[in-house]
Amino acid sequence: MPDMSSPENSCDLPGIVARWGGDAANLVQILREVQEACGTIPPEAVDPLARLLNVPRVRIESTASFYAFFHTGPGCAYTLLFSDNIIDHMAGKAGLKQYVCEKLWVEPGKRSEDGLVYVGDTADIGLADQAPALLVNGHAVPSLDKTRLDLIAELIRARKPLAEWPPMLFEIPDQIRKAGPLTGEAFAPGAALRRTLARGAEATLAELETSNLRGRGGAGFKTAIKWASCRNAASGARYVVCNADEGEPGTFKDRVLLNSHADLVFEGMTVCARVIGARRGFLYLRGEYKNLFEKLQTVLARRRETGLLGESILGEAGFDFDIEIHLGAGAYICGEESALIESLEGKPGKPRNRPPFPDRRGYRDQPTVLNNVETFACAAKIAEQGGAWFAAIGTPQSTGSKLMSVSGDCRRPGVYEYPFGVTARQVLIDCGAENAYAVQVSGPSGMCISFREFDRRLCFEDLASAGAFMVFSRQRDMFEVARNFTHFFAHESCGFCTPCRVGTSLLRNIMDKLAAGKGSVYDMNEMQRIMHILRGMAHCGLGHTAANPVVQTMEKFPDAYEKRLKKLDFEPAFDLDGALATARLITGRDDAWAHLADD
Amino acid sequence: MTSARPKIATCSLAGCFGCHMSLLDIDEKLFELVERVEFDRSPLTDIKRCGPCDIGIVEGGVCNAENVHVLKEFRKNCRILVATGACAITGGIPSWRNNVDLWDCFQEVYHYGLGLEGGQIPNDPELPLPFDKVHPINEVVRVDYFLPGCPPPAEAIWKFLSDLIAGREPKLDQAMLRYD
Numbered sequence: 001m002p003d004m005s006s007p008e009n010s011c012d013l014p015g016i017v018a019r020w021g022g023d024a025a026n027l028v029q030i031l032r033e034v035q036e037a038c039g040t041i042p043p044e045a046v047d048p049l050a051r052l053l054n055v056p057r058v059r060i061e062s063t064a065s066f067y068a069f070f071h072t073g074p075g076c077a078y079t080l081l082f083s084d085n086i087i088d089h090m091a092g093k094a095g096l097k098q099y100v101c102e103k104l105w106v107e108p109g110k111r112s113e114d115g116l117v118y119v120g121d122t123a124d125i126g127l128a129d130q131a132p133a134l135l136v137n138g139h140a141v142p143s144l145d146k147t148r149l150d151l152i153a154e155l156i157r158a159r160k161p162l163a164e165w166p167p168m169l170f171e172i173p174d175q176i177r178k179a180g181p182l183t184g185e186a187f188a189p190g191a192a193l194r195r196t197l198a199r200g201a202e203a204t205l206a207e208l209e210t211s212n213l214r215g216r217g218g219a220g221f222k223t224a225i226k227w228a229s230c231r232n233a234a235s236g237a238r239y240v241v242c243n244a245d246e247g248e249p250g251t252f253k254d255r256v257l258l259n260s261h262a263d264l265v266f267e268g269m270t271v272c273a274r275v276i277g278a279r280r281g282f283l284y285l286r287g288e289y290k291n292l293f294e295k296l297q298t299v300l301a302r303r304r305e306t307g308l309l310g311e312s313i314l315g316e317a318g319f320d321f322d323i324e325i326h327l328g329a330g331a332y333i334c335g336e337e338s339a340l341i342e343s344l345e346g347k348p349g350k351p352r353n354r355p356p357f358p359d360r361r362g363y364r365d366q367p368t369v370l371n372n373v374e375t376f377a378c379a380a381k382i383a384e385q386g387g388a389w390f391a392a393i394g395t396p397q398s399t400g401s402k403l404m405s406v407s408g409d410c411r412r413p414g415v416y417e418y419p420f421g422v423t424a425r426q427v428l429i430d431c432g433a434e435n436a437y438a439v440q441v442s443g444p445s446g447m448c449i450s451f452r453e454f455d456r457r458l459c460f461e462d463l464a465s466a467g468a469f470m471v472f473s474r475q476r477d478m479f480e481v482a483r484n485f486t487h488f489f490a491h492e493s494c495g496f497c498t499p500c501r502v503g504t505s506l507l508r509n510i511m512d513k514l515a516a517g518k519g520s521v522y523d524m525n526e527m528q529r530i531m532h533i534l535r536g537m538a539h540c541g542l543g544h545t546a547a548n549p550v551v552q553t554m555e556k557f558p559d560a561y562e563k564r565l566k567k568l569d570f571e572p573a574f575d576l577d578g579a580l581a582t583a584r585l586i587t588g589r590d591d592a593w594a595h596l597a598d599d
Numbered sequence: 600m601t602s603a604r605p606k607i608a609t610c611s612l613a614g615c616f617g618c619h620m621s622l623l624d625i626d627e628k629l630f631e632l633v634e635r636v637e638f639d640r641s642p643l644t645d646i647k648r649c650g651p652c653d654i655g656i657v658e659g660g661v662c663n664a665e666n667v668h669v670l671k672e673f674r675k676n677c678r679i680l681v682a683t684g685a686c687a688i689t690g691g692i693p694s695w696r697n698n699v700d701l702w703d704c705f706q707e708v709y710h711y712g713l714g715l716e717g718g719q720i721p722n723d724p725e726l727p728l729p730f731d732k733v734h735p736i737n738e739v740v741r742v743d744y745f746l747p748g749c750p751p752p753a754e755a756i757w758k759f760l761s762d763l764i765a766g767r768e769p770k771l772d773q774a775m776l777r778y779d
Contacts, residue, residue: 522741573738579730580664582701591724596664599671 011038013045017052024053025364027063027346029326031070032287039075059347066348066494068122068330069138069287076111076118078156081135085124085249086484087407087470093132096144097121103153117156123332123488124249125288128407128470129175129414137162138290141169170291174256175414178430180401181393182261182377183417189263190308192271192383197316201275205231208275210387212399213379217243217335217372218442218466220398223379226369229359231276233367240272240281240321241363241370243340247286247332248443249488250468253403254373256415258285258292261377262299266323268376270309271383272369273321281323282363284340287330296325332492336540337370339494350496351540374403374467394420398459406431408471416469418458425454427469435473438557443468444485445545448478448552478553479560483511485549493542500543503534507547513573514564520571524554524561605653605764608677609641612666613693613733614659616642617750618684622656624753632757635764652677654763660690661734665727674740679763682742683756685749685778687735694733701731744769748777 016033020026030049035041041064050057064070082088082097097108101119106112108119127133130142136152139162148169155165176183196204209224230238242265246254257265269281285293300323303309313319326344328334334343338352341363362368371379378400382390391399398420404427407413411432418427428436441447441458442465449456449463456463472481490508495501507530510523531547538544554561576596584594611619619642625632640649649655655677661667674680685691696704709718736742746759755775762769 570741572740574734576667576739579732580728582731583728586702586705587720587722587728589722589724589728593664593724594728596667 011042011045013048014052017049022053023346024055024059025345026326027053027055027060028067028329028343030346031060031064031067032327032329035070035075039077041070041072043072062348063346066331067287067328070329074111074115076115077159078117079135079137080117080119080152081122081125082120083123083125083127083131083133083135084121084484084488085128085131086481087128087250088124088132089480089484090408090476091131093144096132096146096149099146100149100153103149104156116159122288122330123247123492126246126252126255126286127172128250128252128405128468130172131407135288138287139170140172140288140291142172172255172259172291174260176256176260176417177406177412177414178416178418180403180417180419181381181390182257182264182374182401182403183415185381187261187264187267187380187384189267189303189306190314192267192380193274193308193314196271196274196383197314197319201231201277204271204383205275207382207387208379211378211382211390212387212397213375213382213390214398214460215372216374216378216402216466218248218446218464220460220464223371223375226359226371227272227275230367230369233360236366237280237364238273238276238278239363239366239368240269240276240278240323241341241344241358241368242269242281242283242373242376243335243337243370244289244373245284245286245328245335245340246289246373247335247492248445248466248468249485250405250407250440250443250470251466252405252407253415253467255289255292257373257377257403258289258296262296263303264377264380265373266299266303266376267308268371268378268380268383269323270313270321271379272371272376274313274319276367276369278369279320279322281321282344283323283325284328284334284344285325286328286334288328290327293325293327300325331494332488333494333540333542336542339540340370341368348494350494351542372466395457395459395461397461402458402465403467404458404465404469405467406469406471409433409435409473409476410471420459421457421461423455423457424449424463424469427458428454428471431471433471433473435475436471437474437476438472438478438481440468440470440472440481440549442466443470444488444549445541446548448481448549448556450556477560478557479511479514479564482549482553483508483515486511486546489542489546493546497537497539497543499533499537500539500546503530503538503543504546506530507550509573511550513571514561517564517566518571518573519561519565520567520569521565522570524565527551527554604635604637606637606639606651607641607654607656607760608639608649608652608673609643609656610658610669610673611642612657612659612669612687612736613662614684614686614691616658618656618658618687618748618756619643621748621750621753622756625757626753628757632760636760649673649676653679654760655680656683657681657687657736658683660686660693661730661736661739662693663727663729667739670736670740679743680740681744681746681759682736683746684751685747688737688745688747690733690735691749697732701729704729749779751775752777 046060111118127142132144133142213223214220311320331349333339334349339349343349358368358370404416486508490504493500493504534543638644640646655673709720759769
């Protein structure tokens with residue numbers, strides 16, 4: 001494990017820039033390495049970087065300030081970021097965070113005076129099945145309890161370099177509970193590529209068409225159409241990009257695929273390269289999955305050695321393709337395809353105007369196929385076993401299998417692979433969730449279903465899903481679930497468009513107002529109004545869906561809201577008399593005019 | 600409108616009177632306005648207390664206890680309450696102080712400001728007591744309409760009022776909706 005905490009690591013800017021080809025398109029990766037070397041992105045590094053990369057300094061600053069994992073202030077030897085999904089809260093996150101803060105004599109959200117440690121929050125880190133979890137200097141530690149936190153606090157106080165921490169802290173089991181074609185069958189690296197070469201690119205595309213494979217990132221666009229469009233694009237260097245920015249809270253199936261079935265994913269990308277004629281590919285790995293980075297590099301190196309990547313793949317002259325891994329830096333929005341491409345190009349991850357879609361103008365404005373991790377894994381299986389085999393699994397409009405990331409109130413959280421069309425009830429039985437009351441399907445941007453809807457089926461015809469399946473029992477407060485999600489969206493809005501930047505914050509504020517017992521019908525109507533503005537005016541999917549959790553829980557669990565409404569008409573957003581307390585103290589006044597009574 | 604001549608009240612809380620100036624900028628239409636409506640409490644009439652009204656126009660955000668009393672009086676008496684201008688809608692420029700601790704504000708103003716010597720923090724009950732932060736008015740009372748702008752253009756105020764007076768749902772062109 002690399003050691004980011006030792007101060008003697010000096011910051012060799014020219015070396016880092018040279019390693020990334022002096023190309024400003026790699027700025028996110030360059031900044032990541034600078035921060036690893038210096039513990040921060042020092043303000044005095046901005047000008048030299050701008051010179052070395054031949055870009056204006058605002059390019060450096062805008063990127064450095066956009067990503068949650070980049071910071072420009074004084075660094076800390078240890079940064080603990082607690083995953084902040086509702087599932088982590090249900091598993092006792094708040095208490096454990098408080099516990100470790102007390103152990104370390106540090107206030108949450110404040111760097112300790114001696115620069116030793118910072119304890120804060122971060123969006124879901126893809127470990128909902130092993131919640132609560134945290135990142136220490138970017139490395140994930142699952143299944144937190146007091147014993148583990150005692151150990152962590154001890155290691156920090158002893159200033160032990162991360163490399164010397166016990167590896168068992170960082171062990172993350174896959175927890176595949178139900179295997180299927182992707183997770184259960186042996187796959188010989190190269191098998192799909194050999195079939196592809198034997199069959200030819202055109203015929204492979206035809207197999208993909210027959211398979212009726214649809215994108216697994218949630219939108220369900222037909223993969224064959226995307227690949228064909230890119231293949232038929234007039235000209236240009238073509239690129240293959242794998243979206244491993246699995247940021248949707250409650251989703252973690254890509255982590256498992258990449259941990260144990262990386263060959264399948266890389267092979268799918270290589271098949272795609274053959275079909276569309278690409279020479280370069282990227283795996284955009286979310287920063288939270290940094291612990292997979294070395295392992296994936298090893299897989300890539302092995303594939304190069306065995307002729308499955310590099311020049312003349314499998315001896316086929318002219319079939320040259322290689323894959324680079326780019327790490328994200330903590331931005332949910334980069335899961336949106338055009339934002340991801342912006343990030344790959346070293347810019348803040350702000351969604352582009354679409355169309356044109358990436359299949360025409362993607363990475364460096366060239367034709368690019370961008371698919372989810374699971375989609376590429378499916379594509380490899382289809383190339384190997386044929387489209388008809390795949391199409392026989394699932395339902396007519398949703399062929400194949402789907403990985404579900406199951407978490408929350410159930411006895412067996414983990415990854416379940418089902419043929420498409422399985423009912424929510426079946427998943428609940430299998431994972432041991434007898435007391436289920438509601439399920440958040442496909443994360444905060446997806447759909448909340450109540451116990452009345454458990455016979456609905458998980459497939460594009462009914463409940464489309466990118467794979468998250470968060471279970472809530474009767475004891476849970478669905479209002480708090482929705483409130484957690486509004487905080488998530490307000491934090492992750494990229495800030496590019498006003499409806500989303502402001503709308504998500506207003507939603508969060510109103511939900512907090514309700515939580516403080518100051519809600520009224522007026523606030524409920526306001527949220528409806530904001531929802532319409534977000535749906536109609538926001539620039540991208542984040543804004544369009546940001547109000548979903550509130551609107552759906554309001555509709556399905558009205559009691560959770562009604563019991564919080566203080567008045568039917570209106571209630572102020574803050575404690576009027578309390579907000580005068582500081583001024584009373586300063587002026588020493590306590591007269592009648594120095595107070596405000598409730599009406 | 601309920602009566603033959605609708606009643607209007609206006610006030611400026613934590614604002615700069617710029618929105619009132621913009622209202623005066625309707626120029627010769629002022630004659631038409633005073634014929635069509637009756638003004639209740641307003642800096643224009645110098646009436647100190649608000650009676651039952653049809654329309655209340657509030658400029659400025661809420662920065663102290665007195666603002667709350669005025670605002671609540673307006674809400675109680677006005678059938679339609681309009682947050683007028685950036686400060687009423689978002690807190691505006693006065694809310695820039697929200698990033699400064701209230702202690703620091705007082706220290707700077709009464710103790711350490713340029714040319715001050717032996718200054719004291721006033722504690723007269725007549726002085727309105729400031730809040731920790733400046734708030735938009737919709738965080739204190741229910742608001743029916745928001746008329747944006749810093750200030751809203753005179754034409755926007757005129758169109759907005761004419762629509763309300765005529766009993767229409769106010770509609771403003773894109774060009775009249777200003778956010779600066």
